[in-house]
Amino acid sequence: MAIFKRFSSSGSAGVLMKTALFDLHVKLGGSMVPYAGYSMPVKYSQQTHIESHNWTRNHAGLFDVSHMLQSTLRGQDATKFLHKITPTDFQNLPAGQGTLSVLLNEEGGIVDDTLVTKIAENEFRIVTNAGCVDQDVAFLKQQIQGFACEWEPVPERSLLALQGPEAKDTLGSIIEEGPESLKDLYFGQTRRYTIGGVATPFQVDVARSGYTGEDGFEISVSNQDAMTLASSILADPSVRAIGLAARDSLRLEAGMCLYGHELDQTITPVEAALTWLVSKTRRDGSLGKFNGFDRIMDQIKNKSAAKARVGFKYLGRGPAARQGCIILAEDGETVVGSVTSGSASPSLGGITIGQAYVAKRYRKAGTKLFVSVRNKKFPIEVARLPFIPNGFYKPT
Known part of the structure; x- marks a missing residue:
């Protein structure tokens, strides 16, 4: 299928990195291709792309998204810094709540889309795209100069996405807190849970979010516990491992953007139909003017895009x-x-x-x-x- 060619053409040069779940992908019959510098499964031998897609829509799919960059931002100017490089209001975002946003260059173009979670006042967890790692790191290091805060990647962490209408049942069955504890975890919120039913219980950070348009979770886990977590999830017959091909068709149906396709450094949030990311409380500049403020606000106020x-x-x-x-x-x-x-x-x-x-x-x-x-x-x-x-x- 042509969709496979699109994935296999990315990041094919040099030695490919492997996620902590690489051996599991191979064991499950994953068709491994170069993607964003990693060897990643585009599909699995037991089902076609379409079967994987439909399974996720109707049941639950497990995606390895550990190639994404997880990082932290903390310090007295952390919120002020985010208010320079994004158009979103993080001052009034409740602790434990995450939101999609975009990193903006000086002209208001999109450097990357990102999920930012507020852990506490002036402390945030950030997830950005694997394919943008080099430009994101360079951008953040350049932009953070002069701010009293520190940004750093989180090492030795995996990220698994459990997506689909039955995802809550599967996750609820393996956390010590039980399924009831998920009932007040809403879309965009993050909470720490303990994975039980294993030799040594361990903690994971769970965000109710995803890239498929379905209910689901993105689970940050230490590399040493990633295989155990994936095995526990896949022990549920309602869950199947799903590859990159279905992830792309799922996000397309959900109307979501893919960086390098719908988004790049010349596109503003307004042009990308992401005006909702520009918080209304940010539009008068009272919380600080974000990069590209004049251009973006002109597009909003005067419909100049x-x-x-x-x-x-x-x-x-x-x-x-x-x-x-x-x-x-x-x-x-x-x-x-x-x-x-x-x-x-x-x-x-x-x-x-x-x-x-x-x-x-x-x-x-x-x-x-x-x-x-x-x-x-x-x-x-x-x-x-x-x-x-x-x-x-x-x-x-």
Whole structure:
């Protein structure tokens, strides 16, 4: 499948790193490919990409995302520093709560998307993308100069994502605190739990979040306990190990961005349809002006952004439109945008979907356009994101 080529083309040079679960991936029949400098499973031999995708939507899937960079930020200026490099309000974020945000360069472009959790006042845990490690480290080290705080990667930690409607049942069955303790852990919140039923119980940090659009958890665990944790989770027959291919199609259906596709250093949060990341309490500058403040606020107040991220779906059959394919107006001639991601949607019966940037006037849902793939034009229409309803666990 073409989706495999996209993964295997990433980070193929040099010696590949291995996560703490590498031997387990091989044992389970993982098709290992280079990805962001690591050898990672794109799929497993016991099921196809589509079967893996549908299993996660209907049951629960376990993903190894240990290639992601986990780090900490602490010190008296930690919040002030975050308020310079992100547009999100971390001063008023409750302890134990996490939020998606973006790291911004001086022009307001996105250096990376990130999940930031507030542990305590001026103490945060940060997760950023594996493929952006070098640029993120350089950016953070340069930007932090002059601030009384310290940022450092967390060594010897793995990150596992347990995703799907049955994920809560599986996790609830292996934590000493029991399933009841998960009932008041809502989307975006983080809590420490103890994994029981093993020779030596150990602690994990659990965030109710994920990259699939389903309810689920991202679990930070020491490398020495990662194999035990994964084995305990996979002992539940409702859980299967899932690879990168399904992770990508799941996030695409969920309308989520992939750095290097929907996001890069020239794109602002407003253009990326992520204006909600710019907290309303940050928009008057009273909590400090973030990088690119004037440009981003002009796009919000004066609607000056020239392009917008949108979803699209084919109106008939056709090959998936990959990154770089051009989007044409209804006349079939005028170029109005370009594709960032695309694939068939297993949850929608195989209809081809995608994301793209288009000139702002074409962003309305239902707008008819064409996409050019291999010199052939296929009719599409702009669709609302996400393509399927999310299953995030929130207070009623």
